[in-house]
Amino acid sequence: MTIDAAPPAAWPDAVVAARVGTAARAVGAPAATHPLAPGAANHVLALGDDLVLRIARTPAGARDLATEAVVLPHVVAAGVRTPALVWFDAGDDDVPAALVVRRAPGSDLAGADLAGPDAARLDGVLRETGRQLARVHTLGHELGHGAFAVPDDPWSPAAPLVRSLVTDGLLDDDGAAWLQGVLSGLEAAAGAPEPTLVHGDVAPQNLLADGAPPALTALLDWGDASWADPATDLAKLPLPALPAVVAGYREMTGDDAPWEARALRLHLAWALGRLRAPHPVTGGEQRHWTARPFSRLVGVLRFLADPPAGWPSLVPAPPAGRAPLR
Secondary structure (H helix, E strand, O other): OOOOOOOOOOOOHHHHHHHHHHHHHHHOOOOOEEEOOOOOOEEEEEEOOOEEEEEEOOHHHHHHHHHHHHHHHHHHHOOOOOOOEEEEEOOOOOOOOEEEEEOOOOEEOOOOOOOOOHHHHOHHHHHHHHHHHHHHHHHHHHHOHHHOOOOEEOOOOOHHHHHHHHHOOOOOHHHHHHHHHHHHHHHHHHOOOOOEEEOOOOOHHHEEEEOOOOEEEEEOOOOOOEEEOHHHHHOOOOHHHHHHHHHHHHHHHOOOOOHHHHHHHHHHHHHHHHHOOOOOOOOOOOOOOOOOOOHHHHHHHHHHHOOOOOOHHHOOOOOOOOOOOO
16 A cells, blocks of 8 residues: 655554554445545545545644544535545554545546636636535534534734734834734724634635536535634635635525625735745645745735725725824
């Protein structure tokens, strides 16, 4: 058996290979496997034709699998397009955690240019993603936090981050005053949405699509699920993909909540936070479009250079004079 090589595994290959045998016996599947797209937290292997086995690389990966094992039965029962849980074992100090789910058809969107022409081609996929997220968030409101063993992930205001950029000599006072004004305006427009269950990692590599025209077949990997601002689920897709996602969301909910302001607030704040720890990423280390530290900020700039209807008014013009930095 070949174990994908990046990033490094915390467990020896022999231990991981033995775990494959255990999982195969537990679900009555052949032990023949082949690697699927590598994950940062888990080895991802096809177990026969119909199942997917994920084996934690590290203790953090084990926690993610445990979260997924709790959340999956709820979201599957609610009709969310996601593979059903077949088997889970939490492991221990000697063997890694492992989880088996049904295999969904299709390919992920990691290679799609969702900041470019592919956003239009995949409009139906993105709208359905919005509808599925509406199901997830509604489920959270209906069942309440106690139904899910997921961590709280409260929103942190961006003002302290902006102040730290000035204090550390990374940003001038005029730029900081304008930036804080933008973020304050977005926070005021966004309001204070009620926290709910969120997937937490709605990124291109976790969306599967199949067919012609492409249709969403599955939302994968619930290891980052948490109890948080529902707009968190709009923060890991490129901004040009979001008008279609938000449109699909509103088709399900009928609400007029300020999702545009909520999404842009998160994208901008997370872009600034990423610059605080700009660790270079080279080669094929990560498949996520924001893995490289400046990608999210450039994505915000590209989007705001030609925003769709409903978005331009969210960012004010630069002030004529210096405003105090509070």
